[in-house]
Amino acid sequence: MSRLPWRTTNRFELARKAVVVGISLLLFAISTSVFGDPAGPGPAGLASLETTQNAFRQIAKSILPTVVEVNVVDTVNAPPASPFQFNGRNLFQYFFGVPSPNDAKPNQPPQRQFQQRGLGSGIMVRQDGDKVYVLTNNHVAGDSTQTSIRLSDGRSFKASLVGKDPQRDLALVSFTSSERMPIAPLGDSNTLEVGDWVLAVGNPLGFESSITFGIVSAVGRQAQPGTDLGQFTDYIQTDAAINRGNSGGPLVNIHGEVVGINTWIASQTGGSIGLGFAIPINNATKAIDEFISKGRVDYGWLGVNVGNVAPSVQANLSGNVNGAFVYDVFRSSAADRAGIAPGDIITRVNDVNLTTSDGLVTQIGRLDPGKSIRLSVYRDGRTVNLTVTLGVRSADLAKQAKNLWPGMSVVNLTDEVRTQLNLPSGHGDVVIGNVESASPADTAGLKPGDIIRDVNGNRIRNVMEFYKAMNNTRSNEVMFRIYRQDTELLIGLVR
Numbered sequence: 001m002s003r004l005p006w007r008t009t010n011r012f013e014l015a016r017k018a019v020v021v022g023i024s025l026l027l028f029a030i031s032t033s034v035f036g037d038p039a040g041p042g043p044a045g046l047a048s049l050e051t052t053q054n055a056f057r058q059i060a061k062s063i064l065p066t067v068v069e070v071n072v073v074d075t076v077n078a079p080p081a082s083p084f085q086f087n088g089r090n091l092f093q094y095f096f097g098v099p100s101p102n103d104a105k106p107n108q109p110p111q112r113q114f115q116q117r118g119l120g121s122g123i124m125v126r127q128d129g130d131k132v133y134v135l136t137n138n139h140v141a142g143d144s145t146q147t148s149i150r151l152s153d154g155r156s157f158k159a160s161l162v163g164k165d166p167q168r169d170l171a172l173v174s175f176t177s178s179e180r181m182p183i184a185p186l187g188d189s190n191t192l193e194v195g196d197w198v199l200a201v202g203n204p205l206g207f208e209s210s211i212t213f214g215i216v217s218a219v220g221r222q223a224q225p226g227t228d229l230g231q232f233t234d235y236i237q238t239d240a241a242i243n244r245g246n247s248g249g250p251l252v253n254i255h256g257e258v259v260g261i262n263t264w265i266a267s268q269t270g271g272s273i274g275l276g277f278a279i280p281i282n283n284a285t286k287a288i289d290e291f292i293s294k295g296r297v298d299y300g301w302l303g304v305n306v307g308n309v310a311p312s313v314q315a316n317l318s319g320n321v322n323g324a325f326v327y328d329v330f331r332s333s334a335a336d337r338a339g340i341a342p343g344d345i346i347t348r349v350n351d352v353n354l355t356t357s358d359g360l361v362t363q364i365g366r367l368d369p370g371k372s373i374r375l376s377v378y379r380d381g382r383t384v385n386l387t388v389t390l391g392v393r394s395a396d397l398a399k400q401a402k403n404l405w406p407g408m409s410v411v412n413l414t415d416e417v418r419t420q421l422n423l424p425s426g427h428g429d430v431v432i433g434n435v436e437s438a439s440p441a442d443t444a445g446l447k448p449g450d451i452i453r454d455v456n457g458n459r460i461r462n463v464m465e466f467y468k469a470m471n472n473t474r475s476n477e478v479m480f481r482i483y484r485q486d487t488e489l490l491i492g493l494v495r
Contacts, residue, residue: 059199059256060211064152066184067249069203070120070136070159070173072144121202121249122149122173123184123258125288130178133292135284136248137263138164138171138230149175152209163291167299167365167393169230169263170284172291184250187257189280192216192236200240200262200276202249214240214274221277222358231358232299232365235277236260242276251278300367300390302340303333305404305436306357309345312412316464318381323347324360328436331403331495338388340377342406343467347383348376364390380468398437406470406478406493407439408432408446412462421449427483428453429461440493447484454481 120140126133134149141147142164149159157175164171196216204210218237223230238251242262251260260278267273290297305328309321324346329335340346347354349363350373367373369392377384394400401407411417413431418424423431428451435442452460455469456479470478476495481488 062256063252064209065182066124067201068122069150069208070122070140071148072118072141073146074116074143075145119245120247123250124181127181130176131174132177132181134173136171138166138169140248141173142171147173163295165287165297167230167232170287185257186281187253187259189259189282192219197254198238198240199252200242202246204243204245212241214238231361233279233283238276239274241272243272298369299365299393300369301393302364303330303335308357313463316462321345321378323354324357327409328404331405334388334391338386341471345378346375347378350374401436401438404436404439407436407441409434410463410466427451430466444491444493451483
């Protein structure tokens with residue numbers, strides 16, 4: 001998308017030139033004061049500092065009117081109290097990553113609901129007629145039951161959700177005004193480099209219209225694994241102070257252009273420690289158009305459940321293989337039609353080599369439905385090249401669990417795993433680690449902790465042997481011989 005017009009763009013150009021000149025003078029003044037004149041910078045040095053200061057003032061005056069305060073009211077469901085809690089989490093989920101048996105019991109007390117108020121920031125990015133569009137984070141306004149926008153001059157407007165995208169943590173809300181609003185100019189985040197100066201703008205901790213200053217500390221950062229952060233984007237890291245309430249506000253370059261959407265911080269205290277992260281604006285420009293045209297963002301979908309290549313799996317491979325390990329394939333998905341199978345390791349997407357499963361998620365998330373891509377897959381000690389035409393990612397993949405094949409993950413039964421799960425020795429070398437609810441494996445009665453001895457009559461000694469035996473059959477049926485609580489069972493799955 002091209003840069004959006006704004007009637008005060010000339011002010012940004014003047015500010016940009018002033019900052020460039022000011023920086024040069026500032027560096028000269030600093031070098032003079034440090035290396036040339038022990039008495040200090042003198043009048044010339046002070047003049048250069050003042051020039052730089054005035055430049056930043058101009059950027060602040062230009063960008064602040066485009067930044068708004070986003071006030072929300074959310075309806076929050078609080079689960080009933082449970083005796084099986086550890087650090088606020090269900091014990092079974094904390095230690096094993098699977099639901100507790102109590103989670104499935106009927107007649108539990110109903111969840112409690114209460115309203116929770118929140119505050120974030122947003123940026124006015126477009127105006128069509130009397131409708132003004134504000135870009136913010138999904139975690140700020142995506143699930144709000146009431147939203148209002150407060151301008152920098154104190155005026156407030158009721159707002160409504162236009163569209164949201166949890167995968168990139170973006171949301172677009174709108175309010176109505178016949179007055180022409182100042183619209184923030186959007187820059188090109190692809191031009192950012194480590195060391196570039198940036199300003200973070202927003203309403204941290206309720207202190208409206210706050211600006212902090214720093215540099216770009218890194219680019220291309222990934223979301224922390226196991227969090228609810230947007231996974232289909234990379235992040236700009238900055239040491240400009242970002243705190244709660246900054247979410248949804250802009251990260252601005254020295255040209256006065258928005259290059260990022262402030263989103264999260266890494267902190268052990270909840271306060272800024274110089275590790276702030278912003279969504280690159282180039283990841284949001286296309287989303288703005290799609291929010292307005294259809295209320296959502298459509299992503300390409302491969303149709304697999306993946307994870308990193310575990311060290312215990314790596315030990316059974318010929319050579320060091322990195323990428324995304326395929327645990328499950330959705331039947332009739334793009335991956336299924338292309339011949340991808342559980343146990344495959346996807347090592348490359350087009351010209352991009354993968355090192356982790358997050359890399360696959362990010363690469364596929366950047367592509368549109370219907371696009372054909374090239375995949376390299378490691379299978380049975382060799383590389384297979386496939387062409388895949390991506391489908392459309394569903395908003396609720398949990399409803400498609402019945403199509404997930406086989407719907408479970410297995411791990412090598414090491415001494416550590418055996419001790420953790422209190423499993424006996426001498427009954428097999430592979431154990432089921434997780435079973436997806438409503439999947440074929442779940443419907444058939446397979447459970448986490450089941451030790452798999454044979455697949456289709458083949459003795460199983462490690463994870464790779466399990467997947468090879470499961471895939472090497474012309475029949476639609478797969479038979480598992482398992483050991484569970486001093487009992488051997490035969491359980492079959494139909495593709």
